[in-house]
Amino acid sequence: MKLLVCVSKTPETTAKISFSGDNTQFNEAGVQFIMNPYDEWYALVRALELKEKAGGSVTILNVGPAANDTVIRKGLAIGADNAVRIDAEPKSSLFVAKQIAAHAKEEGYDMVFLGKETIDYNGSEVGGMVAELLGQPYISFATAMEVNGNTATITREIEGGVEVAEVDTPFVLSASKGLAEQRIPNMRGIMMAKRKPLKVVAATDATDLAVVASYELPPAKSAVKLIDPENMDELVRLLSEEAKVI
Amino acid sequence: MVLVYAESPKGKFKKSAFEAVTYGHKTAQVLGTQCVALTLGDAENAGQLGKYGAAKVVSVGDAALNNFDSQVHAAVIADAAKAVGASVIVVSHSSSGKALLGRLAARMDAGSVSAAKAVPTNDGGFKVKTNVFSGKAIAEYQINSANKVLSLMGNAIQPEEVGSDVAVEAVSVTVPASRVAIKEVKTVEGTVPLPEAELVVSAGRGMKGPENWGIIEDLATTLGATTACSRPVADTGWRPHHEHVGQTGVAVRPNLYIAAGISGAIQHLAGVNSSKVIVVINKDPEAPFFKAADYGVVGDLFDVVPRLNDALKKYKANS
Numbered sequence A: 001m002k003l004l005v006c007v008s009k010t011p012e013t014t015a016k017i018s019f020s021g022d023n024t025q026f027n028e029a030g031v032q033f034i035m036n037p038y039d040e041w042y043a044l045v046r047a048l049e050l051k052e053k054a055g056g057s058v059t060i061l062n063v064g065p066a067a068n069d070t071v072i073r074k075g076l077a078i079g080a081d082n083a084v085r086i087d088a089e090p091k092s093s094l095f096v097a098k099q100i101a102a103h104a105k106e107e108g109y110d111m112v113f114l115g116k117e118t119i120d121y122n123g124s125e126v127g128g129m130v131a132e133l134l135g136q137p138y139i140s141f142a143t144a145m146e147v148n149g150n151t152a153t154i155t156r157e158i159e160g161g162v163e164v165a166e167v168d169t170p171f172v173l174s175a176s177k178g179l180a181e182q183r184i185p186n187m188r189g190i191m192m193a194k195r196k197p198l199k200v201v202a203a204t205d206a207t208d209l210a211v212v213a214s215y216e217l218p219p220a221k222s223a224v225k226l227i228d229p230e231n232m233d234e235l236v237r238l239l240s241e242e243a244k245v246i
Numbered sequence B: 001m002v003l004v005y006a007e008s009p010k011g012k013f014k015k016s017a018f019e020a021v022t023y024g025h026k027t028a029q030v031l032g033t034q035c036v037a038l039t040l041g042d043a044e045n046a047g048q049l050g051k052y053g054a055a056k057v058v059s060v061g062d063a064a065l066n067n068f069d070s071q072v073h074a075a076v077i078a079d080a081a082k083a084v085g086a087s088v089i090v091v092s093h094s095s096s097g098k099a100l101l102g103r104l105a106a107r108m109d110a111g112s113v114s115a116a117k118a119v120p121t122n123d124g125g126f127k128v129k130t131n132v133f134s135g136k137a138i139a140e141y142q143i144n145s146a147n148k149v150l151s152l153m154g155n156a157i158q159p160e161e162v163g164s165d166v167a168v169e170a171v172s173v174t175v176p177a178s179r180v181a182i183k184e185v186k187t188v189e190g191t192v193p194l195p196e197a198e199l200v201v202s203a204g205r206g207m208k209g210p211e212n213w214g215i216i217e218d219l220a221t222t223l224g225a226t227t228a229c230s231r232p233v234a235d236t237g238w239r240p241h242h243e244h245v246g247q248t249g250v251a252v253r254p255n256l257y258i259a260a261g262i263s264g265a266i267q268h269l270a271g272v273n274s275s276k277v278i279v280v281i282n283k284d285p286e287a288p289f290f291k292a293a294d295y296g297v298v299g300d301l302f303d304v305v306p307r308l309n310d311a312l313k314k315y316k317a318n319s
């Protein structure tokens, strides 16, 4: 099985969020970046498990600048066979998806894995876009997958429950919690990663159709109103009369 | 023209469909055009979408569309948009809406914004706001392409009745064959799914064990709320996974989020900080959750939760 895992780089969860240049840019100073957890913990690991069982190869792909190579090396350390970085600033989802699709069309993968969403932009967009550009089925938010020959049985999250779908390769899927268990790279993996191929390729032409014009921080929360634990009638009164939520 | 896809799971509209039509209507007003609603598969009483501002309702009634396949649905929606001459498409930010958003954007070569939280403005460019960094900031996107696709975040705006029922017209669109076979659907019946819930009662490790959840369920029943939990609670199997709220679980946006025995770690807050009102019950006055709360009760949840339940029952009986 020839498998592709798309990985993105995001600020680590506890990073302080601030903006510069008239609130048009995310301020990266002092921010630590990580591989997007959905990509690393679930998409990549499930792809590796499939390869370990049925053979084949796992390629990881990132659309981004040279600074992303550290994140890509981590993916290689966890076990991917090789990596491709498409050298471009990822400013919009459709731009990124067009880069991924161009690469995937050329290579012809059996499955393309993505994460459920990036934890910075929370878009959940790229997966559907890649699937459409490739003309393939898209199973989003997969929490479990069994593969039998060319047929995959995938459990995916829907409102208030799950759905089990059957689909033949090739297809695109996005990974949610449950699809696999996180793997920590070991020393040997880290050493081997240094010698694994990381190919840098030029971007294909595409324009950014939707871009961030400006950022703002949410209005500051006013201080918490503490209620006497003996007096829950008061809390109910406030929820009804002041907050008007019940 | 603005086209709104109004989802009708099992043939019925949910509140999110009315929100989407209201949003589409307002977007159409901003653009000086009209809003058309689209239904796929079974959709009972589709004419009612007119009440929320749809100038007309078009439908593709093919029963094959009762099963969701993003590939099939996106093709049908894009063709219907062409048929009615729409360049702006609105979908709900639901599990199917999220899959459709990307597909439609790619298919129509459209700029897109995911989980829009406010009506667009069109004053020196078409701009839409959405939450980013798990609710820790807001970004305003500008879409520069002629075609535009938006998904609307749940509970971001309330449905508004501005008109009356309208006629439903069938549009003729070819429905491609699906390459995905749905084998089984398992949903919890009777409760509002978390992403759509307006009232949520959530609990964490402070509960000590799954056997104690009765007081949380009682409180949820009194309120008509959906239950949720923190991640370790789902990971240890005290509660089902679909209740797990936070950065790696479900993101909720209710009017009221009550959290009992949850410390308020940043990863938990990421999934709940868009709630309108947050009530925190914790015995530790230093728990970080109090900083994100509107109302706080410092006390033992095993006393406070039943007491709150009694107070609510009294309130419900009198109102």
Ligand SMILES: Cc1cc2nc3c(=O)[nH]c(=O)nc-3n(C[C@H](O)[C@H](O)[C@H](O)COP(=O)(O)OP(=O)(O)OC[C@H]3O[C@@H](n4cnc5c(N)ncnc54)[C@H](O)[C@@H]3O)c2cc1C
Pocket (backbone or CB within 6 Å): A013, A037, B203, B204, B205, B206, B207, B229, B230, B231, B232, B233, B244, B245, B246, B247, B248, B249, B260, B261, B262, B263, B264, B265, B266, B267, B268, B271, B281, B282, B283, B284, B287, B299, B300, B301, B302
């Ligand atoms: C990358 C990453 C992603 C994560 N994603 C998520 C996520 O999506 N969602 C999530 O929830 N967590 C997530 N976590 C875990 C998160 O960091 C916290 O560990 C978790 O939220 C803590 O759960 P808790 O508040 O239930 O438990 P604890 O932190 O143990 O807190 C229990 C609280 O209960 C209080 N308490 C105890 N007894 C009582 C009592 N009798 N009455 C009242 N209060 C009492 C205590 O004072 C304490 O504040 C993630 C962590 C990482 C590293």
Ligand SMILES: Nc1ncnc2c1ncn2[C@@H]1O[C@H](COP(=O)(O)O)[C@@H](O)[C@H]1O
Pocket (backbone or CB within 6 Å): A006, A007, A008, A009, A036, A038, A039, A061, A062, A063, A064, A090, A093, A096, A113, A114, A115, A116, A117, A118, A121, A122, A123, A124, A125, A126, A127
């Ligand atoms: N710059 C990128 N390079 C490679 N993959 C990406 C990139 N951005 C997003 N992805 C993939 O798309 C998924 C969904 O991202 P998003 O649509 O931004 O929420 C991520 O989990 C990644 O798998």
